[in-house]
Amino acid sequence: MAVLTEEQSMLRDAAKSWVQEKSPVTAFRKMRDSGAELGYDVAAWNEMAEMGWAGVIIPEEYGGSNFGYLSLGLVLEELGRTLTASPLIASGLGAASALILGGSDAQKGEWLPKLADGSAVGALAVDEGPHHKPEKVEATVSGGKLTGRKSFVIEGMAADVFVVSAKEGGKVELYLVKADDAGVKRTRLNLADSRGAANVEFNGAAADKLSGGAELLDKVLDRVRAGLAAEMLGAANQAFDVTLDYLKTRVQFGQVIGSFQALQHRAAKMFTELELARSAVEAALTAIDNDSPDVPELVSLSKAKMGDTFHLISNEMVQMHGGIGMTDAHDAGFYLKRARAAEAAFGNQAFHRDRYARIQGY
Amino acid sequence: MTFKILRIRDYFQMADFGGTDLDAFRKEVREWVEANFPASLKGKPNPMTGEGRADSPSADHEAWRKAVGSKGWGTPTWPKAYGGGGLSPAEARIVQGEFARAGAYNPIGGMGVMMFGPTLLEYGTEAQKNEHIPPICRGDLQWCQGFSEPGAGSDLAALATKAEDKGDHFIINGSKIWTSGAQYADWIFCLVRTDTSKKHEGISFVLFPMHQPGVEVRPIVLINGQSPFAETFFTDARAEKKDLVGPLNGGWTIAKRLLQHERSGISGMGGGGGMMGPSLSDLAKKYVGVDEDGRIDDQDLRNRIIRNSMETKVFQQTAFRAMAESKGNSGPSAATSIMKNAGTWLAQERHELTLEIMGHQGLGWEGDAFERDELETVRAWLYGKAFTIFGGSQEVQSNIVSKRILGLPDLTQNK
Numbered sequence: 001m002a003v004l005t006e007e008q009s010m011l012r013d014a015a016k017s018w019v020q021e022k023s024p025v026t027a028f029r030k031m032r033d034s035g036a037e038l039g040y041d042v043a044a045w046n047e048m049a050e051m052g053w054a055g056v057i058i059p060e061e062y063g064g065s066n067f068g069y070l071s072l073g074l075v076l077e078e079l080g081r082t083l084t085a086s087p088l089i090a091s092g093l094g095a096a097s098a099l100i101l102g103g104s105d106a107q108k109g110e111w112l113p114k115l116a117d118g119s120a121v122g123a124l125a126v127d128e129g130p131h132h133k134p135e136k137v138e139a140t141v142s143g144g145k146l147t148g149r150k151s152f153v154i155e156g157m158a159a160d161v162f163v164v165s166a167k168e169g170g171k172v173e174l175y176l177v178k179a180d181d182a183g184v185k186r187t188r189l190n191l192a193d194s195r196g197a198a199n200v201e202f203n204g205a206a207a208d209k210l211s212g213g214a215e216l217l218d219k220v221l222d223r224v225r226a227g228l229a230a231e232m233l234g235a236a237n238q239a240f241d242v243t244l245d246y247l248k249t250r251v252q253f254g255q256v257i258g259s260f261q262a263l264q265h266r267a268a269k270m271f272t273e274l275e276l277a278r279s280a281v282e283a284a285l286t287a288i289d290n291d292s293p294d295v296p297e298l299v300s301l302s303k304a305k306m307g308d309t310f311h312l313i314s315n316e317m318v319q320m321h322g323g324i325g326m327t328d329a330h331d332a333g334f335y336l337k338r339a340r341a342a343e344a345a346f347g348n349q350a351f352h353r354d355r356y357a358r359i360q361g362y
Numbered sequence: 363m364t365f366k367i368l369r370i371r372d373y374f375q376m377a378d379f380g381g382t383d384l385d386a387f388r389k390e391v392r393e394w395v396e397a398n399f400p401a402s403l404k405g406k407p408n409p410m411t412g413e414g415r416a417d418s419p420s421a422d423h424e425a426w427r428k429a430v431g432s433k434g435w436g437t438p439t440w441p442k443a444y445g446g447g448g449l450s451p452a453e454a455r456i457v458q459g460e461f462a463r464a465g466a467y468n469p470i471g472g473m474g475v476m477m478f479g480p481t482l483l484e485y486g487t488e489a490q491k492n493e494h495i496p497p498i499c500r501g502d503l504q505w506c507q508g509f510s511e512p513g514a515g516s517d518l519a520a521l522a523t524k525a526e527d528k529g530d531h532f533i534i535n536g537s538k539i540w541t542s543g544a545q546y547a548d549w550i551f552c553l554v555r556t557d558t559s560k561k562h563e564g565i566s567f568v569l570f571p572m573h574q575p576g577v578e579v580r581p582i583v584l585i586n587g588q589s590p591f592a593e594t595f596f597t598d599a600r601a602e603k604k605d606l607v608g609p610l611n612g613g614w615t616i617a618k619r620l621l622q623h624e625r626s627g628i629s630g631m632g633g634g635g636g637m638m639g640p641s642l643s644d645l646a647k648k649y650v651g652v653d654e655d656g657r658i659d660d661q662d663l664r665n666r667i668i669r670n671s672m673e674t675k676v677f678q679q680t681a682f683r684a685m686a687e688s689k690g691n692s693g694p695s696a697a698t699s700i701m702k703n704a705g706t707w708l709a710q711e712r713h714e715l716t717l718e719i720m721g722h723q724g725l726g727w728e729g730d731a732f733e734r735d736e737l738e739t740v741r742a743w744l745y746g747k748a749f750t751i752f753g754g755s756q757e758v759q760s761n762i763v764s765k766r767i768l769g770l771p772d773l774t775q776n777k
Contacts, residue, residue, distance in 0.1 A: 003686050003687060244768060244770075247770060248769070248770065248771070254774070255771075255773065255774045256771060258770040258771060259770065259771045259772060259773045259774065260773070261761070261773075263770075264760065264761065264764035264765070264768075264770050265757070265760040265761075265764065267764050267768055267770060268703075268759075268760040268761075268763035268764045268767075268768065269760070271700070271763060271767065271768060272700045272703060272704055272763065275680060275700055276673075276676045276677065276679075276680050276704060277676070278680075278683075279676060279679035279680040279682070279683045280675075280676045280679055282683065283679045283682075283683075301672055301675055301676065304672060305672065305673075305676050353665065353668045353669065353672065354668075356668060356671075356672055357643070357657070357664065357667075357668045357671075358657075360643060360671070361643070361656070362643035362646070362647065362652070362656070362657060362658050362664070362667075
C-alpha cells in the first residue's frame, strides 16, 4: 500500500466499509440475475455519486473534489474487491479526464458538474474491432457530423454523452456526442462478465470537438487504463483472499489442503505477483498525479502486470476450489469472467508489452 | 569477472534527493571524493569482492579503502561510535550517489558489511561491538559465514559441527561447506551445536579467527570454473567464550536475522542486474538486428526481453515501495522473502537471455575469439544458477512465504 495522506486513508476506509455493507458480491450476483439492462445497479451508483466518488478527479469549481488519480484508484480498488459494477471508470475517470484535459470552459461547464454528481454518465467510444487499437480510426467527422461504428463501448447503454475518437482531415480527434442525438444508435452487448457495454453506430451525429487530438486520446486512455488496473488489483486481491481462506478450511486426506506443499508454493507465487503488481499500479497512478513524462510507460507496465496477475489468480481460484469453483453458485466464475473482460479492455497484456517496448525504442 | 551485489537501498542512488540541508553535505562529499579517489580506479568494480576477486590489492585500492574507512562512509549509517559514518539514510544516499557520480566503488564490503555487522549491532554486547565492528568499517578484516554443512543445506538447523565447553573457551570440531570467501577471510561467524538433545534450541552463534592451526580451507571449483566457495574443516579449533554472540543455545534466532540480511542482499541482484551494463534490448539490437520498424528482428526473443525488462522495472518499483512504506524503519521486513525469489528469477532469466542474444558468441569459455563481455556472460550465467540455491533456496523461500506470511499450516501426517 502506498504511503497515503490522512484524507486518502479516510476515503479508502469509507469505500471499504460501503463496499462491505452495501455492495458485497451477492449484490453483483443479484444485478446479474436481474438481467439489468445497464449492467449496474442504478441505486448503488447514485449512492456512490452522493458520496462524491464520481467527482474525485474533477476540479472543485465544477463540483468535484480534485483529489487526484491515486485517490480514485483507492476507491476503484475497493469496488473491485466485490466486483461492484458501476460507470465510475467510464464516466468519472474516462469522460471526466477527457473534459478536464481537452474541454473548453463551455464544454467543462456543461458536462463536468453532471458527471461529478452522477446525474449524467459519460463513456469512451474508441474501439472499432475485436481488439483495442486506438490508432486505427475509421470514424470520420465532416461539417460537425460524426459517422462511424464503435464497438465494445463500456457503459455504452448508460451513457448520456460519448467521447468518440474520429478523424477529421486525416487527423485523429476526440468529440463529444450526445447519446440522445437522432444520429446515435446503440445495441446492448450481453457479455460474460455481465457488465454494461454496447456497440454504437453514429450516423451524422452532432459532434463537439475537444482539443488535443491523438495526444489527448492517449492521455485519456492512460488514465482509464491505470484506473482499471486499480479495480483489477482489488478484484485479484479478493480472489486470492477467498482462495487462501479455502485452502485453510477445505479438508481432504484428513487435513486442510493448504498444508500441501504443491498448493503452498502456488499460493506463495500468487502472493508474490500481487505484491509486485500493486507496486506497478500505485506507481502509475502516482505518475499521473505528478504529470510525470513516463506516464505512458508506467501505465502500460501496470496494465500488463496487473493483467497477468489477475489472469493467474482467477484461474487458480477456480482450480484450487475444485468442483465447487466450477459452479455458478460460487463466486470464482465471476472473478474469472471479470478478469478476462478487464484484461481485454483498453489493451491486453500483448498490446501493453509491445507499447512498452516501442516507448523504450525497440 | 565481477558481479556487483546491489542492495535494495542502493536503488536510492538513482533517485534525485534534493533539499537545501543536504546540499552542503553533498558539496562536502563531492570535494572529498575528488580529493581522495585515485583516478586509476575510476569506473572499476571493487577488485577484492565477487567470485573473480584479485589475489592482492593494488596500492591505490589500499589508499582508497583507508580513506573511506577513516570516514566510516563504507558503512555510512552505522553508528559513529563503532567506526561507522553515523549518517542519516538521506546523507548515506548522497555518499552513494557521489561515489557513483565519480565512478568510485565502495571499497568496504564483504560479508562483514552485508550480514554480520548489522546482526552484531543488533545482538552483540558493547564489548563485542567495540572489538569487531570498527575493523569491518575500516575494511581491515574480512569475515566469512560458517552456516551450511554437507548434511545441513536447506535444513540448516540439522547442523552438526560441535562446540565443546572448556570453561573460558570452546573447542570446535566438524566442517562447513559453501563458505564464501573462506580462503580470504580473517574471521568466521559460525553456527555450532552446543546441545545435541534439541534441534533449533541447541545451536549457538560463535566467532573465531580463521588463522589458527585447527582450521583448514579447501576451495571448491564451481561449474563456472571459479572458486568463490570453500569447504572449511575444524579440528580442535578454538573460540573464546567472549566471542559467543547471544545466549548459549540461542544462536538460531540470530542466524535467522542474519539470513534476512543475506537475502535482502541477494534479491538486489535481480533488479540490479537489470540496471547494470547494456540493456538486453541494446544487446539484441547489436547481435540480432532490427526490422524496418526498429523492432528487434526476432519476435519471440523480443517478447521475452520485454517481459524481463518490465518485470525488472516492477521489481525495482516494489523495492522503492517497501522502502517508502517502512518509513526509515531499518532492517529487512518479511517482504525480503518475496524479493529474494522474485529478484533471483529475474537475474537468472536475464543471464539466459543474454546468452541467447549472443548466440554462438555467448558460448565461449576462453580465448581471443570472444570479447571479454561475452566470456563474462558465460561465467555469470553459470554462477547465477547459485542464486536460487544459496541464502535459502527458492523452495525454502516459498515455504517461508506460505507458512509465515500466508499462515498455511504444516502437514499433520508424519508429524
